[in-house]
Amino acid sequence: MRVEFPIEVVRARFPALKRAEPFVYFDNAAGAQLPQNVLDAIGSHLLDKNVQRGGRYEKSRAVDHMILSAREKVAAWVNAADPSEVAFGMNATSFIRLVSLAIGQTIEPARNQFILTDLDHEANIATWLVLERFGAEFAWWKMRDDGRLHVEDLPPLLSERTKLVACTAVSHALGSLVDVAAAARAAHSVGAELFLDAVHYGPHAPINVAAWDCDYLVCSGYKAFAPHMGFLWGKRDKLLALPTFRESFIPDEPPYKIEAGTFVFENVAGMSAAIDYFETLGRELDPSNTQRGAIEAAMSAIRSFEQTLSRRMLETLSSVDAIVYGVHDPASVEHRVPTICFNIPRRDPADVVERMAEAGFGIRDGHMYAPRLMDRLGLALDSGAVRVSLVHYNTVDEIERFGNALRKIVH
Numbered sequence: 001m002r003v004e005f006p007i008e009v010v011r012a013r014f015p016a017l018k019r020a021e022p023f024v025y026f027d028n029a030a031g032a033q034l035p036q037n038v039l040d041a042i043g044s045h046l047l048d049k050n051v052q053r054g055g056r057y058e059k060s061r062a063v064d065h066m067i068l069s070a071r072e073k074v075a076a077w078v079n080a081a082d083p084s085e086v087a088f089g090m091n092a093t094s095f096i097r098l099v100s101l102a103i104g105q106t107i108e109p110a111r112n113q114f115i116l117t118d119l120d121h122e123a124n125i126a127t128w129l130v131l132e133r134f135g136a137e138f139a140w141w142k143m144r145d146d147g148r149l150h151v152e153d154l155p156p157l158l159s160e161r162t163k164l165v166a167c168t169a170v171s172h173a174l175g176s177l178v179d180v181a182a183a184a185r186a187a188h189s190v191g192a193e194l195f196l197d198a199v200h201y202g203p204h205a206p207i208n209v210a211a212w213d214c215d216y217l218v219c220s221g222y223k224a225f226a227p228h229m230g231f232l233w234g235k236r237d238k239l240l241a242l243p244t245f246r247e248s249f250i251p252d253e254p255p256y257k258i259e260a261g262t263f264v265f266e267n268v269a270g271m272s273a274a275i276d277y278f279e280t281l282g283r284e285l286d287p288s289n290t291q292r293g294a295i296e297a298a299m300s301a302i303r304s305f306e307q308t309l310s311r312r313m314l315e316t317l318s319s320v321d322a323i324v325y326g327v328h329d330p331a332s333v334e335h336r337v338p339t340i341c342f343n344i345p346r347r348d349p350a351d352v353v354e355r356m357a358e359a360g361f362g363i364r365d366g367h368m369y370a371p372r373l374m375d376r377l378g379l380a381l382d383s384g385a386v387r388v389s390l391v392h393y394n395t396v397d398e399i400e401r402f403g404n405a406l407r408k409i410v411h
Protein backbone atom coordinates (compact mmCIF):
# COMPACT_ATOMS: atom_id res chain seq x y z
CA MET A 1 0.00 0.00 0.00
CA ARG A 2 1.49 3.31 -1.05
CA VAL A 3 0.30 6.27 0.99
CA GLU A 4 0.90 9.87 -0.05
CA PHE A 5 3.42 11.51 2.33
CA PRO A 6 1.37 13.75 4.69
CA ILE A 7 3.51 16.82 4.18
CA GLU A 8 0.90 19.33 5.40
CA VAL A 9 0.32 17.34 8.61
CA VAL A 10 4.10 17.16 9.11
CA ARG A 11 4.65 20.88 8.56
CA ALA A 12 1.84 21.80 10.93
CA ARG A 13 3.72 19.94 13.68
CA PHE A 14 6.82 22.18 13.31
CA PRO A 15 5.70 25.65 14.49
CA ALA A 16 9.06 27.23 13.60
CA LEU A 17 8.31 26.76 9.90
CA LYS A 18 5.22 28.98 9.84
CA ARG A 19 6.72 31.53 12.24
CA ALA A 20 9.69 31.99 9.92
CA GLU A 21 7.73 32.30 6.67
CA PRO A 22 8.61 33.26 3.98
CA PHE A 23 12.10 32.23 5.19
CA VAL A 24 13.02 28.69 4.11
CA TYR A 25 15.06 26.31 6.25
CA PHE A 26 17.49 24.64 3.83
CA ASP A 27 20.42 24.31 6.28
CA ASN A 28 19.05 21.37 8.22
CA ALA A 29 22.32 19.42 8.19
CA ALA A 30 23.57 22.04 10.64
CA GLY A 31 20.53 21.55 12.87
CA ALA A 32 16.84 20.87 12.29
CA GLN A 33 13.64 22.41 13.67
CA LEU A 34 11.61 20.84 16.49
CA PRO A 35 8.06 19.51 16.43
CA GLN A 36 5.62 20.96 18.99
CA ASN A 37 5.62 17.81 21.15
CA VAL A 38 9.42 18.14 21.53
CA LEU A 39 9.08 21.79 22.56
CA ASP A 40 6.37 20.74 25.03
CA ALA A 41 8.51 17.95 26.47
CA ILE A 42 11.44 20.31 27.09
CA GLY A 43 9.17 22.95 28.65
CA SER A 44 7.30 20.54 30.87
CA HIS A 45 10.53 18.93 32.06
CA LEU A 46 11.85 22.35 33.11
CA LEU A 47 8.54 23.36 34.68
CA ASP A 48 7.61 20.20 36.48
CA LYS A 49 10.75 18.23 37.23
CA ASN A 50 13.84 20.39 36.93
CA VAL A 51 15.63 18.51 39.71
CA GLN A 52 18.55 16.10 40.04
CA ARG A 53 17.90 12.41 39.42
CA GLY A 54 18.41 9.76 42.09
CA GLY A 55 16.41 11.42 44.91
CA ARG A 56 13.70 9.74 46.96
CA TYR A 57 11.00 12.32 46.19
CA GLU A 58 8.47 12.10 43.41
CA LYS A 59 9.93 14.72 41.07
CA SER A 60 13.37 13.17 41.19
CA ARG A 61 11.87 9.74 40.58
CA ALA A 62 10.08 11.24 37.58
CA VAL A 63 13.48 12.31 36.18
CA ASP A 64 14.83 8.76 36.66
CA HIS A 65 11.76 7.45 34.88
CA MET A 66 12.14 9.93 32.02
CA ILE A 67 15.78 8.89 31.47
CA LEU A 68 14.86 5.21 31.50
CA SER A 69 12.03 5.79 29.07
CA ALA A 70 14.29 7.91 26.80
CA ARG A 71 16.83 5.05 26.68
CA GLU A 72 14.05 2.64 25.72
CA LYS A 73 12.85 4.96 22.96
CA VAL A 74 16.32 5.58 21.54
CA ALA A 75 16.91 1.81 21.70
CA ALA A 76 13.73 1.31 19.66
CA TRP A 77 14.78 4.04 17.21
CA VAL A 78 18.16 2.45 16.48
CA ASN A 79 16.86 -1.13 17.00
CA ALA A 80 19.23 -1.91 19.87
CA ALA A 81 19.09 -5.19 21.78
CA ASP A 82 18.89 -3.41 25.14
CA PRO A 83 18.34 0.17 26.43
CA SER A 84 21.53 -0.11 28.53
CA GLU A 85 23.46 0.07 25.26
CA VAL A 86 22.43 3.74 24.91
CA ALA A 87 24.49 6.45 26.67
CA PHE A 88 23.49 10.14 26.74
CA GLY A 89 25.79 13.14 26.61
CA MET A 90 26.66 16.48 25.06
CA ASN A 91 27.17 15.74 21.38
CA ALA A 92 28.52 13.23 18.89
CA THR A 93 32.09 14.55 18.84
CA SER A 94 32.62 14.07 22.56
CA PHE A 95 31.40 10.47 22.27
CA ILE A 96 33.70 9.71 19.34
CA ARG A 97 36.54 11.10 21.42
CA LEU A 98 35.50 9.10 24.48
CA VAL A 99 35.46 5.85 22.49
CA SER A 100 38.67 6.63 20.61
CA LEU A 101 40.56 7.45 23.82
CA ALA A 102 39.27 4.24 25.40
CA ILE A 103 40.16 2.12 22.38
CA GLY A 104 43.53 3.87 22.23
CA GLN A 105 44.41 2.22 25.53
CA THR A 106 43.87 -1.24 24.03
CA ILE A 107 46.11 -0.88 20.96
CA GLU A 108 48.66 -3.66 20.54
CA PRO A 109 51.41 -3.76 17.91
CA ALA A 110 49.80 -6.80 16.25
CA ARG A 111 46.47 -4.95 15.87
CA ASN A 112 47.10 -1.27 15.51
CA GLN A 113 45.58 -0.30 12.17
CA PHE A 114 42.60 2.05 11.86
CA ILE A 115 40.75 2.65 8.61
CA LEU A 116 39.33 6.12 8.08
CA THR A 117 37.63 7.75 5.12
CA ASP A 118 38.14 10.99 3.25
CA LEU A 119 34.37 11.47 3.04
CA ASP A 120 33.73 11.79 6.77
CA HIS A 121 33.15 14.81 8.99
CA GLU A 122 36.50 15.71 10.61
CA ALA A 123 34.99 14.71 13.99
CA ASN A 124 35.20 11.08 12.86
CA ILE A 125 38.76 11.45 11.51
CA ALA A 126 40.86 13.73 13.72
CA THR A 127 39.49 12.00 16.79
CA TRP A 128 41.06 8.72 15.61
CA LEU A 129 44.24 10.26 14.20
CA VAL A 130 45.27 11.39 17.70
CA LEU A 131 45.80 7.72 18.51
CA GLU A 132 49.06 7.81 16.55
CA ARG A 133 50.83 8.60 19.81
CA PHE A 134 49.53 5.27 21.18
CA GLY A 135 50.96 3.35 18.22
CA ALA A 136 48.00 3.53 15.83
CA GLU A 137 48.60 3.37 12.09
CA PHE A 138 46.09 4.47 9.48
CA ALA A 139 44.82 3.47 6.07
CA TRP A 140 42.34 5.44 4.00
CA TRP A 141 39.11 4.12 2.52
CA LYS A 142 38.90 6.66 -0.27
CA MET A 143 35.82 8.07 -1.86
CA ARG A 144 35.65 7.37 -5.60
CA ASP A 145 35.23 10.20 -8.08
CA ASP A 146 31.46 9.59 -8.05
CA GLY A 147 31.39 10.96 -4.48
CA ARG A 148 30.68 7.55 -2.90
CA LEU A 149 32.52 5.11 -0.70
CA HIS A 150 32.40 1.76 -2.52
CA VAL A 151 32.47 -1.19 -0.20
CA GLU A 152 34.55 -3.23 -2.68
CA ASP A 153 37.41 -0.83 -1.92
CA LEU A 154 37.44 -1.81 1.75
CA PRO A 155 38.64 -5.48 1.79
CA PRO A 156 42.02 -4.75 0.14
CA LEU A 157 42.76 -2.37 3.04
CA LEU A 158 41.86 -4.89 5.74
CA SER A 159 44.15 -7.37 7.45
CA GLU A 160 44.55 -9.21 10.73
CA ARG A 161 46.15 -5.96 11.94
CA THR A 162 43.00 -3.89 11.43
CA LYS A 163 41.48 -2.85 14.73
CA LEU A 164 38.66 -0.60 13.64
CA VAL A 165 36.97 0.95 10.62
CA ALA A 166 35.42 4.38 11.30
CA CYS A 167 33.01 5.68 8.70
CA THR A 168 29.83 7.62 8.20
CA ALA A 169 26.47 6.14 7.25
CA VAL A 170 25.82 9.06 4.90
CA SER A 171 27.90 12.08 3.96
CA HIS A 172 26.82 15.27 5.72
CA ALA A 173 28.41 17.22 2.85
CA LEU A 174 27.64 15.30 -0.36
CA GLY A 175 24.64 13.30 0.84
CA SER A 176 26.04 9.97 -0.42
CA LEU A 177 24.86 6.85 1.39
CA VAL A 178 27.28 4.15 2.49
CA ASP A 179 26.56 0.40 2.52
CA VAL A 180 27.30 0.08 6.22
CA ALA A 181 26.06 -3.50 6.59
CA ALA A 182 28.59 -4.61 3.97
CA ALA A 183 31.28 -2.52 5.69
CA ALA A 184 30.50 -4.31 8.99
CA ARG A 185 30.76 -7.74 7.31
CA ALA A 186 34.11 -6.79 5.78
CA ALA A 187 35.50 -5.40 9.06
CA HIS A 188 34.32 -8.41 11.06
CA SER A 189 35.84 -10.85 8.55
CA VAL A 190 39.28 -9.82 9.85
CA GLY A 191 38.21 -9.41 13.49
CA ALA A 192 38.00 -5.59 13.30
CA GLU A 193 35.21 -3.38 14.67
CA LEU A 194 33.02 -0.87 12.85
CA PHE A 195 32.39 2.58 14.36
CA LEU A 196 29.55 4.40 12.61
CA ASP A 197 28.85 8.11 12.52
CA ALA A 198 25.07 8.26 12.05
CA VAL A 199 24.74 11.96 12.89
CA HIS A 200 23.64 12.86 9.40
CA TYR A 201 21.80 9.60 8.74
CA GLY A 202 19.46 9.85 11.76
CA PRO A 203 16.96 12.36 10.34
CA HIS A 204 16.79 10.75 6.91
CA ALA A 205 16.26 6.97 7.08
CA PRO A 206 15.78 4.01 9.44
CA ILE A 207 18.78 3.22 11.65
CA ASN A 208 19.07 -0.50 12.32
CA VAL A 209 22.10 -1.49 14.38
CA ALA A 210 20.88 -5.10 14.54
CA ALA A 211 20.67 -5.48 10.77
CA TRP A 212 23.83 -3.45 10.13
CA ASP A 213 25.75 -5.34 12.84
CA CYS A 214 27.98 -2.33 13.55
CA ASP A 215 29.80 -2.19 16.91
CA TYR A 216 29.37 1.47 17.88
CA LEU A 217 27.19 4.29 16.55
CA VAL A 218 26.88 7.98 17.42
CA CYS A 219 24.05 10.41 16.76
CA SER A 220 23.23 14.03 17.56
CA GLY A 221 19.76 15.02 18.71
CA TYR A 222 19.86 18.44 17.11
CA LYS A 223 20.14 16.99 13.62
CA ALA A 224 17.14 14.76 14.23
CA PHE A 225 14.36 17.14 15.38
CA ALA A 226 15.52 17.09 19.01
CA PRO A 227 17.57 19.62 21.00
CA HIS A 228 21.34 19.79 21.42
CA MET A 229 22.49 16.49 22.90
CA GLY A 230 24.19 13.37 21.62
CA PHE A 231 24.10 9.68 22.28
CA LEU A 232 26.31 6.69 21.81
CA TRP A 233 25.04 3.21 21.13
CA GLY A 234 27.41 0.26 21.43
CA LYS A 235 27.06 -3.52 21.58
CA ARG A 236 26.82 -4.33 25.28
CA ASP A 237 29.89 -6.59 25.32
CA LYS A 238 31.95 -3.91 23.55
CA LEU A 239 30.86 -1.22 26.02
CA LEU A 240 31.57 -3.55 28.94
CA ALA A 241 35.12 -4.09 27.66
CA LEU A 242 35.78 -0.39 26.98
CA PRO A 243 38.21 1.12 29.52
CA THR A 244 36.59 4.44 30.48
CA PHE A 245 37.24 6.95 33.21
CA ARG A 246 34.61 6.94 35.94
CA GLU A 247 34.33 8.10 39.52
CA SER A 248 34.40 5.34 42.13
CA PHE A 249 30.67 5.66 42.87
CA ILE A 250 29.66 5.12 39.22
CA PRO A 251 28.85 1.49 38.36
CA ASP A 252 31.43 -0.05 36.01
CA GLU A 253 28.82 -0.99 33.44
CA PRO A 254 27.04 0.57 30.51
CA PRO A 255 25.50 3.06 30.17
CA TYR A 256 26.84 4.62 33.41
CA LYS A 257 30.55 4.02 32.73
CA ILE A 258 30.13 5.91 29.42
CA GLU A 259 28.24 8.93 30.75
CA ALA A 260 30.58 11.56 32.20
CA GLY A 261 28.75 13.60 34.85
CA THR A 262 25.26 15.04 34.57
CA PHE A 263 23.85 15.47 31.09
CA VAL A 264 21.16 17.95 30.03
CA PHE A 265 17.97 16.20 31.17
CA GLU A 266 15.54 18.49 29.36
CA ASN A 267 17.29 17.80 26.08
CA VAL A 268 17.12 14.06 26.67
CA ALA A 269 13.38 14.54 27.31
CA GLY A 270 13.28 16.34 23.93
CA MET A 271 15.11 13.49 22.18
CA SER A 272 12.63 11.04 23.64
CA ALA A 273 9.74 13.16 22.35
CA ALA A 274 11.32 13.33 18.88
CA ILE A 275 11.05 9.55 18.75
CA ASP A 276 7.40 9.83 19.83
CA TYR A 277 6.98 12.15 16.87
CA PHE A 278 8.36 9.47 14.51
CA GLU A 279 6.21 6.82 16.15
CA THR A 280 3.05 8.91 15.81
CA LEU A 281 3.78 9.57 12.15
CA GLY A 282 4.40 5.85 11.58
CA ARG A 283 1.15 4.83 13.26
CA GLU A 284 -0.75 7.34 11.13
CA LEU A 285 0.78 5.77 8.03
CA ASP A 286 0.13 2.22 9.19
CA PRO A 287 -2.10 1.88 12.29
CA SER A 288 -1.31 -1.84 12.76
CA ASN A 289 2.33 -1.13 13.59
CA THR A 290 4.26 -1.99 16.75
CA GLN A 291 6.53 0.72 18.24
CA ARG A 292 9.60 -0.30 16.23
CA GLY A 293 7.38 -1.02 13.21
CA ALA A 294 5.85 2.46 13.44
CA ILE A 295 9.27 4.12 13.74
CA GLU A 296 10.52 2.16 10.72
CA ALA A 297 7.37 3.00 8.76
CA ALA A 298 7.91 6.71 9.49
CA MET A 299 11.60 6.67 8.64
CA SER A 300 10.97 4.70 5.44
CA ALA A 301 8.23 7.13 4.38
CA ILE A 302 10.60 10.03 5.12
CA ARG A 303 13.33 8.35 3.06
CA SER A 304 10.99 7.83 0.17
CA PHE A 305 9.59 11.40 0.25
CA GLU A 306 13.11 12.81 0.46
CA GLN A 307 14.03 11.00 -2.75
CA THR A 308 11.48 13.21 -4.52
CA LEU A 309 13.10 16.25 -2.88
CA SER A 310 16.57 15.09 -4.00
CA ARG A 311 15.38 14.56 -7.56
CA ARG A 312 13.71 17.95 -7.78
CA MET A 313 16.66 19.77 -6.24
CA LEU A 314 19.13 18.07 -8.62
CA GLU A 315 16.95 19.05 -11.59
CA THR A 316 16.80 22.62 -10.30
CA LEU A 317 20.57 22.81 -9.86
CA SER A 318 21.14 21.33 -13.30
CA SER A 319 18.87 24.04 -14.79
CA VAL A 320 21.33 26.70 -13.58
CA ASP A 321 24.40 24.70 -14.70
CA ALA A 322 25.59 24.22 -11.13
CA ILE A 323 28.49 21.84 -10.54
CA VAL A 324 27.07 19.23 -8.17
CA TYR A 325 29.63 17.21 -6.21
CA GLY A 326 28.83 13.54 -5.80
CA VAL A 327 25.65 11.81 -6.99
CA HIS A 328 24.19 14.31 -9.45
CA ASP A 329 21.98 12.23 -11.72
CA PRO A 330 18.30 12.73 -10.73
CA ALA A 331 17.77 9.07 -11.74
CA SER A 332 20.24 7.86 -9.06
CA VAL A 333 18.73 9.38 -5.95
CA GLU A 334 18.64 5.97 -4.23
CA HIS A 335 22.33 6.59 -3.52
CA ARG A 336 21.79 9.88 -1.71
CA VAL A 337 19.78 12.01 0.72
CA PRO A 338 18.77 15.61 -0.14
CA THR A 339 22.00 17.14 1.19
CA ILE A 340 23.73 18.58 -1.84
CA CYS A 341 27.03 20.43 -2.27
CA PHE A 342 27.45 22.49 -5.40
CA ASN A 343 29.14 25.50 -6.90
CA ILE A 344 28.07 27.97 -9.52
CA PRO A 345 30.86 28.36 -12.10
CA ARG A 346 32.92 31.50 -11.54
CA ARG A 347 30.91 32.51 -8.48
CA ASP A 348 32.18 32.76 -4.92
CA PRO A 349 30.16 30.33 -2.72
CA ALA A 350 29.96 32.94 0.07
CA ASP A 351 28.47 35.46 -2.34
CA VAL A 352 25.88 32.95 -3.60
CA VAL A 353 24.87 32.10 -0.02
CA GLU A 354 24.78 35.77 1.00
CA ARG A 355 22.47 36.60 -1.92
CA MET A 356 20.27 33.57 -1.26
CA ALA A 357 20.01 34.66 2.38
CA GLU A 358 18.75 38.05 1.18
CA ALA A 359 16.18 36.13 -0.88
CA GLY A 360 15.03 34.29 2.26
CA PHE A 361 16.86 30.97 2.11
CA GLY A 362 19.02 29.64 4.92
CA ILE A 363 21.82 27.68 3.24
CA ARG A 364 25.54 27.34 3.99
CA ASP A 365 28.93 27.70 2.34
CA GLY A 366 32.42 26.63 3.36
CA HIS A 367 34.37 23.45 4.02
CA MET A 368 31.54 21.69 5.87
CA TYR A 369 34.03 20.55 8.54
CA ALA A 370 35.39 18.13 5.97
CA PRO A 371 38.77 19.59 4.93
CA ARG A 372 40.01 16.29 3.46
CA LEU A 373 36.90 16.02 1.34
CA MET A 374 37.34 19.58 0.07
CA ASP A 375 40.88 18.65 -0.84
CA ARG A 376 39.67 15.59 -2.78
CA LEU A 377 37.18 17.78 -4.64
CA GLY A 378 39.91 20.30 -5.48
CA LEU A 379 38.13 23.05 -3.52
CA ALA A 380 39.90 25.73 -1.49
CA LEU A 381 39.28 25.40 2.24
CA ASP A 382 38.47 29.06 2.71
CA SER A 383 35.71 29.04 0.10
CA GLY A 384 34.61 25.41 -0.30
CA ALA A 385 31.16 24.88 -1.73
CA VAL A 386 27.51 25.79 -1.23
CA ARG A 387 25.39 23.23 0.61
CA VAL A 388 21.62 22.88 0.62
CA SER A 389 20.32 20.33 3.09
CA LEU A 390 16.66 19.39 3.10
CA VAL A 391 14.65 17.22 5.45
CA HIS A 392 11.13 15.78 5.30
CA TYR A 393 9.37 19.03 6.27
CA ASN A 394 10.74 20.76 3.18
CA THR A 395 8.60 20.89 0.05
CA VAL A 396 8.75 20.79 -3.71
CA ASP A 397 7.26 24.28 -3.67
CA GLU A 398 10.19 25.56 -1.59
CA ILE A 399 12.57 23.99 -4.12
CA GLU A 400 10.77 25.78 -6.95
CA ARG A 401 11.06 29.10 -5.14
CA PHE A 402 14.71 28.33 -4.45
CA GLY A 403 15.25 27.66 -8.17
CA ASN A 404 13.63 30.96 -9.14
CA ALA A 405 15.78 32.90 -6.66
CA LEU A 406 18.96 31.12 -7.75
CA ARG A 407 18.24 31.78 -11.42
CA LYS A 408 18.01 35.52 -10.70
CA ILE A 409 21.40 35.40 -8.99
CA VAL A 410 23.09 33.31 -11.66
CA HIS A 411 21.83 35.14 -14.73
Ligand SMILES: Cc1ncc(COP(=O)(O)O)c(C=O)c1O
Nearest residue numbers: 091092093121123172199200220
Ligand atom coordinates in the same frame (compact mmCIF):
# COMPACT_ATOMS: atom_id res chain seq x y z
C1 LIG B 1 28.30 13.70 10.03
C2 LIG B 1 28.61 14.47 11.28
N1 LIG B 1 29.36 13.91 12.22
C3 LIG B 1 29.66 14.53 13.37
C4 LIG B 1 29.22 15.80 13.61
C5 LIG B 1 29.54 16.46 14.91
O1 LIG B 1 28.39 16.37 15.71
P1 LIG B 1 28.26 17.15 17.10
O2 LIG B 1 28.03 18.57 16.76
O3 LIG B 1 27.06 16.51 17.75
O4 LIG B 1 29.50 16.92 17.87
C6 LIG B 1 28.43 16.45 12.66
C7 LIG B 1 27.98 17.84 12.87
O5 LIG B 1 27.72 18.57 11.98
C8 LIG B 1 28.11 15.76 11.46
O6 LIG B 1 27.36 16.32 10.52
